Amino acid sequence: MRSESPDRPTKFVVIATLAALLLVLGALGALSAVGVAAEAPSQTADGDPFFAVEITDYDAAVTEGDALVVEATVTNEGTTADSQQIHLKDDRNNIVDSVASPALTLEPNESKDVTLTWDTGPGDAGTERIKVVSDHGADNRTVQIDEGSFFTVEGVETDSPVEAGDDLTATVTVTNDDPNVTTRDVWIEVDGDSVAESAVELAPGETQSQTLTWTDTADSAGNWSLAAATTGDRLTTEVTVTESESSESTDGSDGSDGSDDSTDGSDESTDDDDGGSANSSDDSAKDDDEGSSSGWSIPTYVEKRDNGAVEGDGVVELPANEVAVVDFDRETVSGLLIVDKLRELPEGVTAPDEAVGMYRIDPDDEFADENATVTFAYSNETLEESALDRVEVVRWNGTAWTELDAEATSADGRVTVDAETRGFSLFAVTTGGESNATAGAESPANTTPGGEAAADANATSSANETADSEAADADANSTDTDETDANSTDTNSTDTNSTDTDETGADETDEDAASNDSETETADDSTTDATEASEDETPGFGVVAALLALAVTAGVATRGRRRE
Template sequence: MHPIRSRCPFVSSFLVVLLVLSVLTMGLGGGAAESADEAFFEVEITGMNDSVSEGERFVVTATVTNTGTVEDSQQIHLKNDADEIVASVAQPPVTLAPGERKRVTLTWRMERGDAGSQEFSVQSNDDVTRRSIDVQPGPSLELSIGDVESPITAGETLTVPITVTNAGNGTETARARLAVNGSTADEREIDLDPGESTAVTLTWESNASHAGERTLVATVADERETTTIVVETPNRSTDSGSSSGSSSGGTPPANVAERNSALLTRDGSAQVTGSDVERITVENDDDVTGLVLVNRLHTVPDGVAGVDDLLRIYRIDVPDELTNHDATIEFALPAWALDDVDPDAVDVVYWTGEEWTELDAETAATEDGGMTIEAETPGFSVFAITTGGTADQTEEQAATETPTDAPTATDTPMPTATSPSTSGSDASSTTDANASTATDESTAAMDPSEQSIPGFGVVAALVALLVAALVGRRGNRRT
């Protein structure tokens, strides 16, 4: 037998096997190319309000499960029937590993006019679940504020009269609230039959820290009315050793460089803001409350002996019952007022009405070049911070000593802090960017041998068929 003839069947069989393997490789390769790892966030609504009325909050809970094969981060939205987003879990987005699930809560406040059947949906990037809720008409209450006294003096109780009318067809139970600069001051519950009106008086206890203009807001259900008042610091008469008839309201006397006040609490402490005198703690066994006035003076007041090397001078007044009580005064002096003074050289002296008396005091330098001082005093009057003790001077000479005044606001402009904000669109962009990065890394991590060339299996099969046909034909001719 000719050698070529004996090999032909073997070659043909080999080519048939090659053809079968090529077809199988093409099928498997195509399937691998078509199947890609991905995440899928499945959404299931698990809870919601049984009923909701206009003006109330509609709360939806949902479980989000990643049924995919890779970790992902997505925003979850609550949308109304117009496909508008009314609530979101967007920042940070929900991040789930394969098979992981998480419960989310979304809240939607129903507005007036939302009564009726409302369609809503909870959506991820991959899935959406829809439901509906019947929104009941809200209360039809009308609110008005009566005449409110203004200005008032700090420490007085303000009364705010309001009138509430039920303009609806059903009995209404609601809560009337009064808020001052965002903080609730008083509230009352009211019941109204259809067409009924009632007058309610709400109150607010003012104190020295409220001095200035205040915004009052009265609310009933979703009705809201506002007004403004002015709170003034109370007048206070002082003796001849004071800063010449100081009053805590209006324009300070000429000798007052700066005036601050604070409310003294029952524990005997007063926290003063905006002053070198930061805190005062006085023995207060009788639970006395009232106003503390701190006047930083330009010069030594009339009737008080002069002081050498004066850095600062103050007049501090407390309620009369505590004027002669032991107390601790905490000072915080700025660097510009010290002129590189050594803290060990600083003394605090107290005017007894007849002479200056040095107080026990502890001083310490601060990192910014300022100084803190804690002094013990037997009472309240005029206090001086000095580096040179005391000296006998005439009233006219004392009046000529003028310590360095505080720089104006324009001398040292304050930097403006800018708070970063993150919008929903930013959060969405971040999520998309993360998803894109995860996809790129997944592709880069694939083994080169797994990245099949499109159409290679088909071409190989056709070539194998052609070779088999030619060899078979050639074998027949030789036979």
């Protein structure tokens, strides 16, 4: 019979004590981990806004040419206030309406209702998936757009020129190409502003002329672009308003000694010599404007103004301008586009380095947010071929110049630069490198000088969700940060040249997929941060160590009982 070692009970006591200590330490570690995990979500959410979007009402079925109205509620579910643009997009990801100038501002837990309208037109018929998006959230619905009936504008005749203060009449001829009796509005625009309209009813194949009148004012003298339009079609012509005779008589007789006449003559001489005054600068811009809209009061920093009509094919060509072509992604775009070549920049806009040319492109409001490719054209004397690898195109976002995705080529003695943009504002073509531009921080789509929504300057390379919530719109697995103009990420919902990789994928199977995905991503990020915090900051050995200690204690106790 083997005798027991006299110190064996002591060993059991030591082992049991160590196991108990491990158990206590493990329990403390587990409790600390729970505490860190519980606090982590509030820490990661601190300082982050989140604009959730819910469509509350919409037109489920409309006819081409009618307005499709969408109502939505936007709620800031984050912890800080923010201002964001809210966009309505069609099935091709084109922005068709926006809450942008000003952007929507929400305090934490605040909600606001927004109303967005899509003025549909020819080519929009079909089943469409529309969506309302913020920087973070999105919601979508399916709508049906039936084919509509439209008129064709056959011609427009005016009694131009007229004297300032007199009525100018325009006779617009339209034809109903539809097999049904159709009523459509016909109107005239002067430099993009509607000045008269009338509803016209036509039988199938019928042609009718409608006379519309523009009542100009005494200070309307100049050349004006007049467009005769109906939904889906337009024709543009130029009209002239001359100085009235009474105004000229008053100018000529003012001052009995003829000194005013002499002053008038010297003013004309100053205009011809392109003097340094504000008026002479404006006149110079007008004189250089070959057939352009010079009726506006042109700012002194504008060197030359030109305009062109987008006739329904989505393309406007200005062959005599350095902004040679503006090609919209959506072919049904139609309206007026004004291009200014700038001799200097407006107040408050910093000058880019080594600018070849500076421009302001100003389209009609209804397509100011469209995706487009702008083609700039220069002679080799203006832009040398050796500088092609340094050419950049930048756009002013309200606070800084942002680089666009651009490509420069040379052929037949000319250099062309194609740049992709969403929205229009100030543009510059430079050879100064990236020192003066923020890559990928593309501004709100519809910014214009003096009325821009502030761009989000906090874009980072880690924010691989697109600015206008394409990642929230069931495209979270995309690795393409295609909402930027410079192959970098834009967190301000503004970049133009979206080439979404899966717009018709997951988001078409579930109307709530966009918002759910966005919330899931936020929850996943919070969980990940909490886990990392618990691993890095928690004292003790954690739950596993506690379980091991418990097992060792149980084993020692059992063995001790057996020995006894």
